[in-house]
Amino acid sequence: MEETPHRRRAPTSTRDVERYAGLFAARTGVMRSSAMRDLMAITARPEVISLAGGLPDTSTFPAGAFAAQMTRIAQESTAEALQYGPTEGFAETVDCILEVMGAEGMLPDPDDVIVTTGGQQAIDLIAKTLVDPGDVVICEAPTYPGAVPVFCSYQAETIQIDCDQDGMKIDELETVLARLDGEGRGPKFIYSVPSFQNPAGVTMSLERRRRLVELARRRELLVVEDNPYGLLRFGGEPLPPLYQLDGGDFVIYVGTLSKILSPGIRLGWAVAPPPVMEKIVLGKQASDLCSSTLTQHFVREYFGEGRWREYIAELVEIYRGRRDTMLEALGDHFPAQATWTEPEGGLFIWATLPEYIDTGDLLARALREDVAFVPGQAAYVDESRGRSSMRLNFSGVSDGEIREGVRRIGKAIAEQIELYGALTGEQEAVPEPARGDTAAEEEDAADVLPFRKAGEGSA
Amino acid sequence: MRIAVLKGGDSLERGVSLRSAARIELALTGLGHEAVPVEPGPALVGRLREDRPDLAFVALRGGGEDGTVQELLEILEIPYTGPPAAACARCADRILAKHELRAAGVATPDWFALGEAAFRELGAADALGELEQRLGFPLMVKPSHGGSSLGVGLASSWFEVPAALVSAFVYDERVLLERFVAGAELTVGLLGGEVLGTVEQGVAEVASAAYEALGCAGFAQIALIASGDGPQTIELDPAPDLGESGALPRAAAAAGIGFEQLIGRIVELALSPAGA
Numbered sequence: 001m002e003e004t005p006h007r008r009r010a011p012t013s014t015r016d017v018e019r020y021a022g023l024f025a026a027r028t029g030v031m032r033s034s035a036m037r038d039l040m041a042i043t044a045r046p047e048v049i050s051l052a053g054g055l056p057d058t059s060t061f062p063a064g065a066f067a068a069q070m071t072r073i074a075q076e077s078t079a080e081a082l083q084y085g086p087t088e089g090f091a092e093t094v095d096c097i098l099e100v101m102g103a104e105g106m107l108p109d110p111d112d113v114i115v116t117t118g119g120q121q122a123i124d125l126i127a128k129t130l131v132d133p134g135d136v137v138i139c140e141a142p143t144y145p146g147a148v149p150v151f152c153s154y155q156a157e158t159i160q161i162d163c164d165q166d167g168m169k170i171d172e173l174e175t176v177l178a179r180l181d182g183e184g185r186g187p188k189f190i191y192s193v194p195s196f197q198n199p200a201g202v203t204m205s206l207e208r209r210r211r212l213v214e215l216a217r218r219r220e221l222l223v224v225e226d227n228p229y230g231l232l233r234f235g236g237e238p239l240p241p242l243y244q245l246d247g248g249d250f251v252i253y254v255g256t257l258s259k260i261l262s263p264g265i266r267l268g269w270a271v272a273p274p275p276v277m278e279k280i281v282l283g284k285q286a287s288d289l290c291s292s293t294l295t296q297h298f299v300r301e302y303f304g305e306g307r308w309r310e311y312i313a314e315l316v317e318i319y320r321g322r323r324d325t326m327l328e329a330l331g332d333h334f335p336a337q338a339t340w341t342e343p344e345g346g347l348f349i350w351a352t353l354p355e356y357i358d359t360g361d362l363l364a365r366a367l368r369e370d371v372a373f374v375p376g377q378a379a380y381v382d383e384s385r386g387r388s389s390m391r392l393n394f395s396g397v398s399d400g401e402i403r404e405g406v407r408r409i410g411k412a413i414a415e416q417i418e419l420y421g422a423l424t425g426e427q428e429a430v431p432e433p434a435r436g437d438t439a440a441e442e443e444d445a446a447d448v449l450p451f452r453k454a455g456e457g458s459a
Numbered sequence: 460m461r462i463a464v465l466k467g468g469d470s471l472e473r474g475v476s477l478r479s480a481a482r483i484e485l486a487l488t489g490l491g492h493e494a495v496p497v498e499p500g501p502a503l504v505g506r507l508r509e510d511r512p513d514l515a516f517v518a519l520r521g522g523g524e525d526g527t528v529q530e531l532l533e534i535l536e537i538p539y540t541g542p543p544a545a546a547c548a549r550c551a552d553r554i555l556a557k558h559e560l561r562a563a564g565v566a567t568p569d570w571f572a573l574g575e576a577a578f579r580e581l582g583a584a585d586a587l588g589e590l591e592q593r594l595g596f597p598l599m600v601k602p603s604h605g606g607s608s609l610g611v612g613l614a615s616s617w618f619e620v621p622a623a624l625v626s627a628f629v630y631d632e633r634v635l636l637e638r639f640v641a642g643a644e645l646t647v648g649l650l651g652g653e654v655l656g657t658v659e660q661g662v663a664e665v666a667s668a669a670y671e672a673l674g675c676a677g678f679a680q681i682a683l684i685a686s687g688d689g690p691q692t693i694e695l696d697p698a699p700d701l702g703e704s705g706a707l708p709r710a711a712a713a714a715g716i717g718f719e720q721l722i723g724r725i726v727e728l729a730l731s732p733a734g735a
Binding site: 355425 | 469471575578579584609610620621622624625626628629630
């Protein structure tokens with residue numbers, strides 16, 4: 001690269017800073033940093049084993065194939081690959097998307113598809129299109145931590161519906177909708193990650209999928225189905241996406257290539273009925289005109305080789321192994337009182353500890369052992385919830401790191417449990433809490449998802 | 460002047476420190492000083508010897524406020540901003556600070572301090588019943604060291620005390636159980652011994668007395684509660700958050716002192732012989 005002298009910007013004065021601050025929109029007020037986010041920043045230290053990330057493994061992508069694909073683009077399509085593209089994305093990219101959706105049984109009209117800059121932009125564009133300040137958005141509890149700031153930045157009132165091992169509780173959803181009816185309000189949309197949910201790792205049952213879709217149709221409500229992990233299934237029978245059950249009238253679909261190819265190419269998509277799509281396209285024009293044409297060319301080349309299904313199969317094998325390693329490590333190192341989900345796919349396990357352990361404080365303790373996870377509160381809009389749960393990632397770390405990371409966290413938990421025992425153990429003045437009776441404890445604690453302990457089987 | 464801005468570190472409050480420091484560096488540059496950012500670490504002493512700054516602006520949080528870095532700066536004979544090392548050590552230790560306040564007759568809520576060893580080895584849990592009679596519920600549980608509100612919890616019944624203790628013990632081996640005082644939470648900023656902004660006289664008097672009792676100089680931020688029995692001192696922060704949302708810069712602004720002017724004054728105070 002040509003040596004360019006760095007131009008240092010003239011120092012900004014304090015007055016400048018204050019002048020900018022006076023210009024900030026009200027919505028930036030809800031984008032504050034928190035003590036928890038400061039803690040998460042520390043997890044980026046290189047010596048930390050981070051089970052906090054959500055990274056897919058990109059190390060096994062064949063370098064030779066990547067080089068050949070990029071070379072072909074350079075030889076055959078330099079001008080086009082370096083040019084702007086259509087806002088909706090190239091038709092060839094949409095064809096690839098249809099192939100991916102087809103693999104899960106969905107057959108959308110290509111005109112209903114827009115290529116976005118990652119699934120995250122699709123969520124942002126949908127919220128931008130539908131949400132005015134004060135509008136209600138419904139999502140799962142816990143929900144994808146990355147969706148919380150999106151809903152906050154459009155100043156939505158976010159209501160979370162509890163999950164269990166069969167996903168969002170539809171009974172509870174109906175109760176909330178009835179309450180909103182009474183207030184003369186309704187949600188702008190219901191956001192769900194039905195398959196291998198981030199962060200809980202649970203999958204919505206077929207019965208609940210049907211109920212959700214029927215409910216949406218009956219009430220003419222929009223459901224936003226975010227499905228980044230659907231093809232990363234390690235076991236069990238595939239379930240139809242909400243989009244397939246509904247046919248695309250009341251379900252807006254969000255997909256991404258981040259977890260099945262690469263997050264670095266930033267290619268996701270949304271599928272929506274024409275009137276909604278029209279507004280989403282206008283929103284995208286305003287945001288970034290179009291998604292990267294260069295990476296769309298790469299996607300076309302990659303799918304053109306016809307090996308994409310095998311690559312996903314390879315990823316599934318890797319992740320299945322890592323999930324098993326993590327489940328085994330959890331069994332070895334986490335205390336008897338802990339519960340965790342056994343995901344049939346995806347990237348995450350959600351573990352819940354005795355309610356007297358605050359996972360935010362536990363993270364502060366764990367960081368001293370150079371290990372990190374995501375405290376459960378990140379998945380709730382109300383940060384007083386999820387305090388005894390944690391999200392653990394197994395896809396972006398090696399088996400050795402998983403074992404060592406879980407061992408270190410387990411050690412920190414054991415210390416806290418032992419201390420709690422010393423604090424409650426032999427006194428008479430203090431009534432005994434319901435410890436030792438895990439089932440009773442779970443029922444009492446509102447935020448403890450009633451997941452079965454791993455290995456107990458499911459009904 | 461060449462001013463080393465000490466910031467970051469690997470404390471849990473690194474983020475707060477970095478945000479404060481970014482604004483401080485801008486203000487110092489605006490005032491015509493040369494701001495040299497310095498992160499503490501094994502090379503700190505060597506770095507300071509080599510740089511020979513005229514002054515160190517201490518913008519550290521959580522670990523930078525317990526007097527350790529200030530002691531080093533005294534050894535190296537580099538003047539620094541904020542309270543002297545001894546005052547920092549007193550403020551950073553909530554238990555020590557409360558003893559000093561009580562000894563000086565400054566109002567602070569009743570408390571008991573206990574170490575982890577007392578529970579593990581001496582059966583301190585058996586004495587929690589007596590604590591209830593003395594402090595009542597709800598009560599605050601706090602680690603003796605630790606900035607922001609990390610590890611600070613409110614227990615509204617016995618059931619919640621052990622969990623609150625488990626959280627507090629993450630941050631320190633000693634914790635205090637403190638009587639909960641109902642009332643408005645107040646944050647008072649002091650600059651050179653003067654209370655910033657319009658503060659009710661009784662509150663200003665208690666805040667000044669607390670500042671004196673702990674031997675502060677330069678500036679500090681004091682948290683109080685306006686209870687029915689008069690203002691109660693909760694704690695002193697010798698290295699307050701000087702970021703956008705920090706209480707001290709906001710109090711200064713309310714008093715008509717812009718951020719740059721505030722930083723200028725802190726620098727002046729650090730270099731004045733009395734440090735007042």
